[in-house]
Amino acid sequence: MSPFIPLAFERLSPADSLARAEAFYATLRRRRSVRQFSSEPLPPGLVETLIHAAGTAPSGANQQPWRFVVVTDADLKQRLRAAAEAEEREFYAHRATAEWLADLEPLGTDWRKPFLEDAPVIVVVFRVDYERVGDKVRKHYYVHESVGIAVGLFLAAAHTAGLVTLTHTPSPMGFLNSVLRRPGNERPFVVIPLGYPADDAVVPDIHRKPLNAIIQYNDDAHEPG
Ligand SMILES: Cc1cc2nc3c(=O)[nH]c(=O)nc-3n(C[C@H](O)[C@H](O)[C@H](O)COP(=O)(O)O)c2cc1C
Structure with a gap:
């Protein structure tokens, strides 16, 4: 068992808690x-700090089952784009259901992925399903949940640092292992172009659900009406 150490904890007043939560939101x-x-290009050291922040995520049994592959080389980005576009052409032409295409329609996306070459940095996140320790295989637990939390922290950290991201999941993603030469215990999770927006960048005019559609209180005091 690990030794225990005192928790480093800063107690805030209720007003400060609320103010910080509101500022973060x-x-x-x-x-x-x-x-x-x-x-x-990005300022030196920034990507590393964002990945450091992502790596503070909680994880099943503290196994930290993630790998952040940082791609900046123009040739490699070009190969990523070509491979992703080949898959996405198939997806949009054949693999996607009519319902899926209808759900994507408001976003205006198609098979073209120029951002994979334009962004100065592409971070490809892999989930590490198991590790070899000597001649033993150490299985990882709750990998999907753990990596999802780490990616969420990465996106929040990047945004807080004044950068923009895309959460991109070319379908399927197996090509990322060969292009980036990652071992078989790592599986692609998400591709994150990272950088500054183009001067003429636009985003779809879509909306987030209101609080009352995503919150559910489980007590009588908050019964609606
Ligand atoms: C798991 C996941 C996969 C996504 N995959 C793609 C993708 O492959 N291509 C894309 O353009 N956007 C992708 N997105 C971005 C979503 O379309 C976007 O988050 C959503 O429309 C809400 O917009 P917002 O992020 O600007 O709030 C993905 C987002 C998530 C969380």
Whole structure:
């Protein structure tokens, strides 16, 4: 068993708690998925700090089952784009159901993925399903949940740092293992172009559900009406 240490904890007043939560929400509500990127490079050290922040996520049995692959090389980005577009052409032409295409319609997306070359950095997140320790295989638990939380922290950190991201899931994603030469215990989770928006970037005019549609109180005091 690990030794225990005192918890480092800062107690806030109720007013400060509320103010910080409101400020965080005010920042996060401006986050948008961006599909038009400038090629302007990022300040040195920024990507590493964002990945550091993502790596603070909780994880099943503290196994931290994630790998963030940082791609900046122009040739490699070009190969990622070509492979992703080949899959996405198939997806939009054949694999997607009519219902799926209708759900994507308001976003204006299609098989073209120029952001995979335009963005200065592409972060490809892999889930690490198991690790080899000596001659043993150590299975990881709750990998999907753990990596999802880490990606959420990454997106929030990037937005807070003044960058924009896209959460991109080319379908299917198996090509990422070969293009990025990742081992078989790592499976692609999401592709995140990261950078600054193009000057003429636009986003779909879509809306988030109101609070009362996503919150459910389980006590009588909050019964509606
Ligand atoms: C798991 C996941 C997969 C996504 N995959 C794609 C994708 O492949 N291509 C894309 O353009 N957007 C993708 N998105 C972005 C969503 O379309 C976007 O988050 C949603 O429309 C809400 O817009 P917002 O992020 O600007 O609030 C994905 C988002 C999530 C969470």
